[in-house]
Amino acid sequence: xxxxxxxxxxxxxxxxxxxxxxxxxxxxxxxxxxxxxxxxxxxxxxxxxxxxxxxxxxxxxxxxxxxxxxxxxxxxxxxxxxxxxxxxxxxxxxxxxxxxxxxxxxxxxxxxxxxxxxxxxxxxxxxxxxxxxxxxxxxxxxxxxxxxxxxxxxxxxxxxxxxxxxxxxxxxxxxxxxxxxxxxxxxxxxxxxxxxxxxxxxxxxxxxxxxxxxxxxxxxxxxxxxxxxxxxxxxxxxxxxxxxxxxxxxxxxx
Amino acid sequence: xxxxxxxxxxxxxxxxxxxxxxxxxxxxxxxxxxxxxxxxxxxxxxxxxxxxxxxxxxxxxxxxxxxxxxxxxxxxxxxxxxxxxxxxxxxxxxxxxxxxxxxxxxxxxxxxxxxxxxxxxxxxxxxxxxxxxxxxxxxxxxxxxxxxxxxxxxxxxxxxxxxxxxxxxxxxxxxxxxxxxxxxxxxxxxxxxxxxxxxxxxxxxxxxxxxxxxxxxxxxxxxxxxxxxxxxxxxxxxxxxxxxxxxxxxxxxxxxxxxxxxxxxxxxxxxxxxxxxxxxxxxxxxxxxxxxxxxxxxxxxxxxxxxxxxxxxxxxxxxxxx
Ligand SMILES: Cc1cc2nc3c(=O)[nH]c(=O)nc-3n(C[C@H](O)[C@H](O)[C@H](O)COP(=O)(O)OP(=O)(O)OC[C@H]3O[C@@H](n4cnc5c(N)ncnc54)[C@H](O)[C@@H]3O)c2cc1C
Numbered sequence: 001x002x003x004x005x006x007x008x009x010x011x012x013x014x015x016x017x018x019x020x021x022x023x024x025x026x027x028x029x030x031x032x033x034x035x036x037x038x039x040x041x042x043x044x045x046x047x048x049x050x051x052x053x054x055x056x057x058x059x060x061x062x063x064x065x066x067x068x069x070x071x072x073x074x075x076x077x078x079x080x081x082x083x084x085x086x087x088x089x090x091x092x093x094x095x096x097x098x099x100x101x102x103x104x105x106x107x108x109x110x111x112x113x114x115x116x117x118x119x120x121x122x123x124x125x126x127x128x129x130x131x132x133x134x135x136x137x138x139x140x141x142x143x144x145x146x147x148x149x150x151x152x153x154x155x156x157x158x159x160x161x162x163x164x165x166x167x168x169x170x171x172x173x174x175x176x177x178x179x180x181x182x183x184x185x186x187x188x189x190x191x192x193x194x195x196x197x198x199x200x201x202x203x204x205x206x207x208x209x210x211x212x213x214x215x216x217x218x219x220x221x222x223x224x225x226x227x228x229x230x231x232x233x234x235x236x237x238x239x240x241x242x243x244x245x246x247x248x249x250x251x252x253x254x
Numbered sequence: 255x256x257x258x259x260x261x262x263x264x265x266x267x268x269x270x271x272x273x274x275x276x277x278x279x280x281x282x283x284x285x286x287x288x289x290x291x292x293x294x295x296x297x298x299x300x301x302x303x304x305x306x307x308x309x310x311x312x313x314x315x316x317x318x319x320x321x322x323x324x325x326x327x328x329x330x331x332x333x334x335x336x337x338x339x340x341x342x343x344x345x346x347x348x349x350x351x352x353x354x355x356x357x358x359x360x361x362x363x364x365x366x367x368x369x370x371x372x373x374x375x376x377x378x379x380x381x382x383x384x385x386x387x388x389x390x391x392x393x394x395x396x397x398x399x400x401x402x403x404x405x406x407x408x409x410x411x412x413x414x415x416x417x418x419x420x421x422x423x424x425x426x427x428x429x430x431x432x433x434x435x436x437x438x439x440x441x442x443x444x445x446x447x448x449x450x451x452x453x454x455x456x457x458x459x460x461x462x463x464x465x466x467x468x469x470x471x472x473x474x475x476x477x478x479x480x481x482x483x484x485x486x487x488x489x490x491x492x493x494x495x496x497x498x499x500x501x502x503x504x505x506x507x508x509x510x511x512x513x514x515x516x517x518x519x520x521x522x523x524x525x526x527x528x529x530x531x532x533x534x535x536x537x538x539x540x541x542x543x544x545x546x547x548x549x550x551x552x553x554x555x556x557x558x559x560x561x562x563x564x565x566x567x568x569x570x571x572x573x574x575x576x
Contacts (some may be wrong), residue, residue, distance in 0.1 A: 008402050011386060013386060013387045013520065014541065016543055017389050017543075019390070026386075026390070032293075055534075065401060080537040088285070096260060096361070096362075096368075098569060101417075109572060118354070119354070121385060121386050121387050122385055123370055123371070124299070124370060124371070124385060124392060125367070125369065125370060126354070126357055126358035126361060126370045126395070126404065127354065127370075128356060129358070129361070130354070130355060130357070130358025130359045130361075131358050131359075131361065131362045131390075133359060134358070134359045134361075134362035134363050134364055135444065139326065139327055139435035139436050140355060140358070140359055141326055141436060142351065142354050142355050143354070143355075143505075148547055155439065157350055157442070158351060160266060160351050160505075161266075161351075161504060161505060161506075161508075162444055162506070162507060163444025163445065163498045163499065163501065163506060163507075164441060164442070164443065164444055165265075165441065166323075166438055166440075166441055166442075167438070167439040167440050167441075168325065168436055168437065168438055168439065169388065169436070169437045169438075169439050170435060170436050171435040174435070177355075179487075179505070180492045184493050184494070212365070213365075213367075214361055214365070214367050214368060215368075216367065216381075216383075216392075216394035216395070217394060217395045217397070218392055218394055219380060219393045219394060219395055220392070221390060221391070221393075222390075222393075223389065223390065223391065224384075224389075224548050228538060228548060228549070229548055229553075230547045230548075230550035230551060230552055230553035231551065231552050231553070232547075232553050232554065232555065233552060233553065233554040234554075237556065237560045237561045237563075237564045237565070238564055240556055240561060240565075241561065241564045241565045241568050242568075244552075244554075245569070245572060247534075247552060248480070248513070248569075250514060250515060251533070251534060252512075253456055253481075253482075253512065253513055254480070254569065254572050254573065
């Protein structure tokens with residue numbers, strides 16, 4: 001069983017986001033990039049499947065700052081192959097371009113199962129998974145929070161609102177959009193990652209030129225209009241408490 | 255290509271989702287720009303009655319037993335044929351477990367552009383999307399070919415997509431639906447929790463900012479003193495610190511309490527959409543740029559761990575709890 005998990009690096013939303021001078025893109029100069037949270041779950045799910053039933057797990061990510069960290073971390077979790085994709089990922093790259101560009105690298109790996117995060121916070125032309133699936137002529141199911149492999153098929157838990165789950169059976173090979181792994185991504189100590197750096201090797205694949213068609217043309221990027229912003233309560237914990245108590249009393253909670 | 259705006263109606267187990275009406279509202283706004291009609295597209299089996307109160311000029315119904323429950327493969331096949339044949343100006347899908355499975359695959363299959371997370375259309379009909387957890391808005395051009403869009407709530411109200419009169423219904427044939435690669439085995443019902451947060455008037459809701467499971471005790475203590483219960487955002491539930499029955503958001507419950515007090519919740523769209531019906535949202539967050547402050551009535555930029563002790567003590571004092 002060959003499992004491939006694909007990840008993207010996205011802005012850490014804890015940091016302040018700036019829009020560049022043209023007003024059509026994020027200013028990448030000060031951005032801190034981290035692994036897309038749902039891709040982290042996809043990697044965890046791949047490792048869980050390997051631990052449960054045996055598999056070769058390959059991890060693929062674009063060659064931008066932070067990629068090696070993610071790959072070596074995945075290696076310390078148990079990933080077998082680490083692959084860095086070089087190509088044009090800065091600036092305008094979109095998921096259509098990425099999905100098209102990565103298909104040949106993926107075909108070479110002959111995956112039975114491809115796992116990606118269900119979405120990423122910078123997605124503007126849909127998420128990567130369904131596009132990949134179609135370019136590879138594989139079925140796609142997203143919003144997945146549990147995967148079981150059973151001869152030539154997978155049974156997934158697909159999430160609907162309100163906690164309802166649909167058990168879907170999917171023929172392999174297939175692409176799944178992971179919402180959450182069956183358990184939270186495991187913590188890896190820095191020392192273990194350092195060790196992986198010494199022993200694991202990162203392979204490199206160069207991607208075909210990017211074809212952006214299918215994505216959107218951004219006219220304007222802006223921060224949400226402040227019009228409806230909350231009335232801010234300033235001051236110390238005591239001052240905030242006093243005001244909160246007044247509010248609770250006003251609305252009859254206290 | 256014609257100028258009509260198609261809306262792929264989302265329904266689950268006999269019920270149309272709110273987002274279907276929201277999309278019809280958005281489609282009407284866009285159709286006024288393009289000069290086309292609003293056309294609802296309904297796939298299913300014996301579901302025609304769902305369209306009775308929908309505000310659409312027409313409804314295309316594809317009825318087939320294999321479409322009775324959503325599966326990506328069968329729905330994709332059906333819609334691929336329909337969109338290729340009709341060539342509407344735009345097709346709206348929900349940004350949801352159903353719509354996201356469809357729109358991406360169809361974009362690649364039909365070679366049509368896709369714009370996701372669209373919340374509303376600008377005055378001149380350009381889609382405006384929300385990205386980066388609600389921190390950034392993006393206005394895109396609407397390409398001059400059939401364009402697929404996924405829609406999120408917040409721009410239009412469900413009432414805007416409802417109407418008193420039943421729209422004209424046009425029946426369409428389903429394509430051959432065999433050799434399907436995806437099948438539904440069964441539904442697994444949500445576990446009933448000890449409390450139903452959708453009915454609770456006072457919710458103290460915690461997010462990733464709570465940091466550890468142990469810290470939840472502080473939230474529990476505050477909620478108890480206020481006579482409310484604790485609910486949570488997805489990361490807290492995914493960690494296994496709270497049961498799914500306490501999850502607020504797109505994949506959890508929609509809540510409408512008298513007061514929704516958030517502690518360490520950023521206000522990502524998937525959380526925000528489920529709390530808009532709250533009578534009052536009060537947000538505590540250390541990040542002044544957190545999107546939760548855009549939807550809260552009151553907010554304070556303060557570390558919750560500085561606030562807990564004083565707040566709990568004062569609430570208890572007021573309530574006469576020792
Ligand atoms: C398909 C899909 C469905 C989803 N469904 C849901 C859903 O149902 N419900 C849901 O909640 N999410 C859902 N999500 C996830 C959603 O996208 C966000 O990732 C999630 O809501 C973020 O949760 P959060 O606000 O707790 O965490 P974060 O976004 O990480 O925010 C944590 C916040 O805590 C603040 N903070 C940190 N420390 C402190 C402190 N000491 N005091 C005060 N503030 C502090 C930070 O400033 C930050 O704003 C879904 C995602 C997808 C893709």
